[in-house]
Each structure stands twice: as structure tokens, then as C-alpha cells.
Amino acid sequence: MTAIAELAMPLSPGLLVVLGGLLVPLLPVALARLYVLALPAAVLAYTLALPSGEHAAIAFMGLDLQLLRVDKLSTVFGSIFLIALFLGNLYAWHESDRMQRTAAQIYAGAAIGAAFVGDLVSLFVFWELTAIASVFLIWAAGTDRAFRAGMRYLVIQVGSGVILLAGVLFHVHGTGSLAFGHIGLDSPGGPLILIAFGIKCAFPLLHNWLQDAYPEATVTGTVVLSAFTTKLAVYALARSFAGTEMLIWIGATMTAFPIFYAVIENDLRRVLAYSLNNQLGFMVVGVGIGTEMALNGTAAHAFSHILYKALLFMAMGAVLFRTGTCKGSELGGLYKTMPWTTGFCIVGAASISAFPLFSGFISKSMILTAAGSEGHYITWGVLLFASAGVFHHSGIKVPFFAFFAHDSGKRPKEAPWNMLLAMAATAALCIGIGIWPDPLYAMLPFPVDFVPYTTGHVITQLQLLLFAALAFTFLMRTGLYPPELRSTNLDSDWIYRKVLPAIVRGIGRGIDAVWGSLTGIGLALVSVAIDGSARNFGPNGLVGRTVRVGNGVAWVTALLLVVLLVSYAAS
Amino acid sequence: MAQHSSPPPGETRRWLDEPRNVTKVVWTLVAVCALLFLGDLLYEKHPHFAVEYLFGFYAIYGFVGSVGLVLAAKWMRKILMRDEDYYDRDR
Numbered sequence: 011m012t013a014i015a016e017l018a019m020p021l022s023p024g025l026l027v028v029l030g031g032l033l034v035p036l037l038p039v040a041l042a043r044l045y046v047l048a049l050p051a052a053v054l055a056y057t058l059a060l061p062s063g064e065h066a067a068i069a070f071m072g073l074d075l076q077l078l079r080v081d082k083l084s085t086v087f088g089s090i091f092l093i094a095l096f097l098g099n100l101y102a103w104h105e106s107d108r109m110q111r112t113a114a115q116i117y118a119g120a121a122i123g124a125a126f127v128g129d130l131v132s133l134f135v136f137w138e139l140t141a142i143a144s145v146f147l148i149w150a151a152g153t154d155r156a157f158r159a160g161m162r163y164l165v166i167q168v169g170s171g172v173i174l175l176a177g178v179l180f181h182v183h184g185t186g187s188l189a190f191g192h193i194g195l196d197s198p199g200g201p202l203i204l205i206a207f208g209i210k211c212a213f214p215l216l217h218n219w220l221q222d223a224y225p226e227a228t229v230t231g232t233v234v235l236s237a238f239t240t241k242l243a244v245y246a247l248a249r250s251f252a253g254t255e256m257l258i259w260i261g262a263t264m265t266a267f268p269i270f271y272a273v274i275e276n277d278l279r280r281v282l283a284y285s286l287n288n289q290l291g292f293m294v295v296g297v298g299i300g301t302e303m304a305l306n307g308t309a310a311h312a313f314s315h316i317l318y319k320a321l322l323f324m325a326m327g328a329v330l331f332r333t334g335t336c337k338g339s340e341l342g343g344l345y346k347t348m349p350w351t352t353g354f355c356i357v358g359a360a361s362i363s364a365f366p367l368f369s370g371f372i373s374k375s376m377i378l379t380a381a382g383s384e385g386h387y388i389t390w391g392v393l394l395f396a397s398a399g400v401f402h403h404s405g406i407k408v409p410f411f412a413f414f415a416h417d418s419g420k421r422p423k424e425a426p427w428n429m430l431l432a433m434a435a436t437a438a439l440c441i442g443i444g445i446w447p448d449p450l451y452a453m454l455p456f457p458v459d460f461v462p463y464t465t466g467h468v469i470t471q472l473q474l475l476l477f478a479a480l481a482f483t484f485l486m487r488t489g490l491y492p493p494e495l496r497s498t499n500l501d502s503d504w505i506y507r508k509v510l511p512a513i514v515r516g517i518g519r520g521i522d523a524v525w526g527s528l529t530g531i532g533l534a535l536v537s538v539a540i541d542g543s544a545r546n547f548g549p550n551g552l553v554g555r556t557v558r559v560g561n562g563v564a565w566v567t568a569l570l571l572v573v574l575l576v577s578y579a580a581s
Numbered sequence: 582m583a584q585h586s587s588p589p590p591g592e593t594r595r596w597l598d599e600p601r602n603v604t605k606v607v608w609t610l611v612a613v614c615a616l617l618f619l620g621d622l623l624y625e626k627h628p629h630f631a632v633e634y635l636f637g638f639y640a641i642y643g644f645v646g647s648v649g650l651v652l653a654a655k656w657m658r659k660i661l662m663r664d665e666d667y668y669d670r671d672r
Contacts, residue, residue, distance in 0.1 A: 155669075273654035274662070346595060382629030390630065398643045399650050414597070466627065469620040474643040480614050481647035483607055492655040498667040499658070507668055 020065055022078045023057045023088055024123020024136065027095070031115025035108045042111055043103050049115065050096040053122075057088055064128055074188055076128030082455040083309065087125040087245045089453070090313045091118060094237035094320055097436050101324050102230035103428035110150045114234045117143035121238035125245055129188045130178040133246070137174055137210075140239055141167030147231030148223050156226040162503070163223035167239075170209035177202030193250040204251060211243035211294065212287050214263045218503040220287060221271070225279040225336070229327040232279060236286060236323050237316045244293045244312055253300025258381075261298055262389045264291030265396035271501060272403035276494050278412055279326050279336045282319070285362065285404040288396055289315050295393065296377045299384055302456035307376030309454050314369035314443055318361035321436040322404065325355035328429050329412055332422035338407070338494035343417030351425050352413040354433035361440040363405035363475055364397060369443040371471065372450070372462040379460065398478040405475070406482050411494055614640070 030049045034042050062085075066077040095118040105111065117140055124136035141164065148160035181199030182188055193200050205216075212220045220240070224232050251257060265288050272284035289311070296308030328351045329344060330336040345352040357368070364370035374397065381390045424430070443450050451458040485491040547554040596602050618637045632638060664670075 269650060270654040270657055273651055274658050345597075379629075385629070387630055394639075394642060395646045395650075398646045402647050402650060417598075465624040469617065469624060470639040473617050473620065473637065473640040476610070476614050476617055477640040477643035478647040480610060481644045481651070483610060485648065485651050487607065490655075491651060492658060495662070496665045497658075498663045498665055500661045500663060 020060060020078060022066060022123050022126045023053045023060075023092070024119050024121070024126055025077065026053050026056070027092075027119030027122055028116050028139075029119075031112055031119055034112040034115055039106045039108070042108070046099040046111060046115060047096060050092045050099065050118075054089060054092040054096070057085065057092065060085075067128075073131055074129065075132050076189075077123075077132055078126050079128035079190075080126065082453065083245070083248065084126050086309050086313060086453045086455070087241065088122050090316050091122045091125065091238060091241075093439075094118070094316050095122075095234075097317075097320060097432050098230070098234040098237065100435070101233055101327070101429055101432035103432075104426050105230055107150060109146060110228065110231060113143050113146035113150075114231075117147070117234065118238055121242045124242055128190055130174075130181070130190050131188060133190050134171060134175050134178060137206075137242075138168060138171040140242065141171060144235060144239060147235055148227040150231060151226055151228045153226070159223045159226040162506075163219050166209060166219040170206045173202055173209070174206035177204075177206060190249060192252065195251075195254055195256070200251075204254075207243050207246045207251070208260070210239055211247060211290055212240055212264070213260055213294075214267060215502050217264075217268070217287055218501050221268075221280055221283040221501060222503050224283045224286075225277050229331045233320050233323045233327055236282075236319050240286065240290055241312050241316060244290060244297070244308065247294065247297045248305055248308055252297055252305055254298055257294050257298030258386060258389055259298075261291045261294030261296075262392040264288065264294060266291070266392050266399070269396060269399035269403060271499060272399075273407070274492055274497075274499055276338050276497055277336055278338055278341070278408050279323065279330070281338075281403055281408055282322050282326060285400055286319055288400055289319065289362070291396065292374055292377050292393065295381060295389060299377075299380050299386070301380055301384065303376060303383070303460060304380035306451075306454040306456050306458055306460075307373060307380055310373035310376060310447075310450055311370075313450060313453075314361065314373045314440070317436055317439050317443070318358045318369060321354060321358035321433060321440060322362065322408065324429065324433050324436065325351050325358060326408065326412065328425035328433070329422075331429070332425065333420050337496065338411035338415075339496050341412045341418050341420070342415040343413070344420060344422065345413040346417075347421045348413070348424050350430050351433065352409065354430075354437045355409045355413065357437040357440055359405045359409050361444065363401035364471065365444075365475060366463070366468045366471060367441065367444045369440045371444055372447040375462050375467065375471070376460055394474065398474055401475050401478045402482060406479060 027049065030053070034046065037045055060078075060080045062080045062082075064076055064079050068075045068077065095114070098114060098118075099111075102111065102114070120136045120139035120143055124133055124140065127133050127136060145160045145164045145167070148156055148163060150156075177199035178188075179199065180202060181193060181197050184198035193203055195201060195204065197203075209216045209219075224235050227235055247257065268284040268287040268291075272281045272288070275281045275284060293308045293311050293315070296304040296311065298304075326336055328348070329341065332348065333341065333344070335341065361368040361370045364374045378390065378393055378397075381393060425433070447462060451460075482491070544551070546552050549555065597606075618640050621636055626633060628634060635641070
């Protein structure tokens, strides 16, 4: 045991967070609140001090496991995960639910652990742990909807892990290597591993678990959920599938189609889930292009995205917390009593829209520039359209319908101090990164040769965004803008929530009908046989009825006559 | 851009509660957009693609793209929209 403990040194930051998280249920709530702030802060300091290289190699049951690989890519993802955990815990300070607080630490620890592993088996273990730990954040909402959405989420997430394991088996069989490095589609297990990553990354048609489950989680749970699962998948893609051209098309599709849904979706947390999907598309395009600039862009965009997306979910969470709803059709005018939340939401909106001086601007532009300089004409056009589109729904629609628009008459209290503090810190980071990107650029996997703030770049970006705002205004003033309606919009989950159950029910009804008619025929035959027997052999039947003696003698005589004739003829 | 608000009685009206002021905000946006459109004169273009040479390309693309997005999404509602309890009804 000591031998294993020594071999596992230095400990993976992810394991530290998971083990630290296991202590949470043992602590009194007041202490746990402080503890979960100290934990990620201490582990972040520890992480940044780790020497780069490969550590903690363990031979376990004949497998060469590598629990800690420190390089720039793992450190940038590990660090932002820890920052997100800190901010999420601060946001959830008021929460006294031990289960949620524990689940959040273990979930984040698993994602951080996965970012630091160097072999595919350890990746699989952490991959599944993120799925199992995170579902409690959905179930904790306590509603029937949340329970069912959590079940669907769990099946899909665990399924992704099973597919990953199958792919890893093929990969190891074909290449003899367990290393979590570049895999590519040429490896025998490559396609399966790509599908497993793609499910967690919410590729088109594999995406709907995200929009289905995240908006059903608790106020604080969604903030935590938004940070880890999908960005872990982006990290895994960058590790194993950089330069896979198919990802450019997949990513471009991902940026574009969710924004149509976001425009007509009423639940504002679900709008944010669609825009999360759209932002992942930018990162996937960066992985697909695979140049140094593009991969830097992906890592930088993941970093800034985790912050502004958390900030937007925090603001909508505060609205849900205070008003009990997050539906655009029920909200409006909240800026009057929730001015701070409004302000922080606008900072998040400006960041996701990539306004100059906000974080999205300095990261998304790297991916667009990479797409442009590699000559991906159509992809570049789609990304530009998606950039205008994301401003439309996350930048304008979310703050507008929640805080402005028509006055709903709701006058909720401002968010609790801990939520405000968490939002303020996150907003400060969004602006800080936007104004001074160099520290982030220094953390990226490759040397950065990119200047975000050029006159041309600032002007073109402002043109794109403000004319998109003009379009919104034009559509609102002319009444062309579709109103917020209480509704459900069909997405790919329709297939497994309606069509497949209907097919199964149809098959069941078919079996029922065939069974019914078969047994009907059988019963009819039996009753015909019974009726026939009853007719012939019953008390009044031809054979069964009693006859008088005279008639009986006549019968016997007739029979004797027949026998006589037959034997005469035969002789 | 708040519109036709109905604040509870006794509450002081905010600046944005006046439709007049909302209109002011809209016209300010229009003015800023007009200036930005002319912003293309201020710098030398180093585009990746020929289409970027078009004067005000980003502005036009942003406006047309956004209007197209919203109108397409509005049309999608005809096919995709169901009642709020659509998935709960089978139980």
C-alpha cells in the first residue's frame, strides 16, 4: 500500500479535490462553506507549482497507468476548472444541502483528474466519475422533471463512457499503447473514441442531453455543470484528435444550428444551454483546424467561455432563485430591483458576444483568424454568422427579456450577497482577461503570435455586433420578433422521448393484437370441438342418447347383417 | 429598451419607463451604427477573403444574418413548437 502511495506521488490535483470532497459531508455546514473555498484555492496553488513532465506512473494489474501528466494543455484546463469550482462554491455558499456540495467537489475533481491523466484507462475512470457525480446536481432539484431528465442524462453520459472503453480496447489491441495522446481516426478504436468524446462534447444530434438536463438542475447545480463536462470533452478532443478535418464541419454545424433554437426557446437557462452548445462549436472548429494558433484559440476560448457562461448561468440562477421562474414569458423589468445582477449579466453577455474589452473577444478571434488564414471560407462565414447569432440570443435576448422588455410587475429582492460576490468576481475576470489577455496567452499550449486589438479588428467586430443589435431593435419595433411563448420545441431528444417510446408501444400493441387473435382462434377451435362433442355425445346426441330395447335389437340385427354381407363378399 | 411598462401604483417611474426615452435609445443606436459603417474608412484592410473588401461588409453581414436568423427561427416554430407539457402528457 505504501508502495502505491509513493508511486502515486506527487498526487494529481484532481484526486486531491475528489478526496477533499469526500470530507465535506463530515463537516458542519458552516465550516464546509469555508472549506470548499479553501480547497480549490489551495489545489490551484499546488497545481501551478507542479513541475511539468510525467509523474505518478503506476503498474496496476499489468496496465501502465499515469495519473499525473503536467504540460501546458493540462495545466490551462486544470487551472480554469479549479477557478470555476471556487466561483461555483462561492455562488452556492447559502446552500445547506450536503449532498450537492459533496457532489460538486467530486464532479469537479473527476474532471480535473481527467485533465491530468496520461493513459486512457485512468481517463475512462474519471470520465465515468464525472457522469455519476454530476447527476446528483440535477436530481437535487427534487422535481419529477429533474428526476427523469437526470435519468436520461445518466444513461447517455455512462453510455459515452462505455463507448470510450470499447474504443480504448480496440485502440490498445491495434497499437499496443495505452497513452492518452494523439489517436486520430486511423487508429482502430479512433472512431469509437471520437463518438464517446462527441457525446460529452454535444456534437450535433448527440447534443440534446445538454439542453434537456442542465436547465432542470438546481440554481447552483447548473452553474457547476456548465463548466466541466463539455470542456473536458473539448480538452480530450484537443489531446487526441487535433487536425481531424471532420471536426471543422462538425464544429461549424454546432455553432450554427443551436442559435435558431435559442431564438425561440422560452426558458432562459435553456437558451443559455443552446448557446453553450454554440460556443463549443467554435472550440471544436479550432481542434479540427489543428494549427498552433487554432489550438491556442480553443484553449483560450475554453478558458474565457467557462467564466462568462458561468456568469450568465449565475445571473439567471439568481433570477430563478428570487422569482421562482426562468421563463422569458413570465419575466421582464427586473432591473428595477436587481440592478447588480442586471449589470453582471450584461458583462457576461458582452463577453460571450466578444465585444472588445471583454474576454470572448481575445479568444474567439483567434479561432476565426485561424479559420481565415487556413482558407476555410465557408467555415469562416458560418462562424461569423454564429458570432452575430450568439449576440442575438445570449447577448441581447437573455438580459433583455429577463431584466427589461415589458414590465412583469415582479419586484424581487436583489440576489444574496454570496451570489453577488461570485458574479462580481467572475465579471471582473471576464473584463480583466479582455483588457489584459497576456497572462492567459502565456498559459496557452503554444507561443502566441497574435494581436487581438488592431483598429480593423475592433471596428469590424463592433460593426458585426451593433448591426446585429440594430436588427434586433428593428425586429422588435416592427413586431416581427417572435414573442416569448410558453412552449416546448422539438429537438433530437424527440427521437428518444417520443418516437422510440411510440415505436416500442406500437410493437407492444402489435404483439398484443397477434397474441389476442391467435388465442382467439385457438379458443374458437376448442369451443367448436366442445360444442361438436356435446352435440354428438351429450345426453341428446346421436351417439350418447339412451335408446329403447326394441330399437337396440334392431341396431344389433342391422350390424349382424352388415358383418354377414362383408364376410360373404370377402370369402 | 423597456417598453409599455406597468409599474405598481405608487412606484416612481424610471427613465426607461417613458416610451420617449426608449425611442431616444433606439436613435442613439442608429447613429452609432451609421458612424461605425463609415469606420471602414479609418483603416487599411488586410482580409483573408475577397468579400471583406466590400465596404461595410461586417455591418451588412451582421444585420442580414441576424434578420435571417430570427425570421428562419420564427418559421421553425410552425414545425417544432408544441405545448409546454408536451412530454408530460403520456404519463
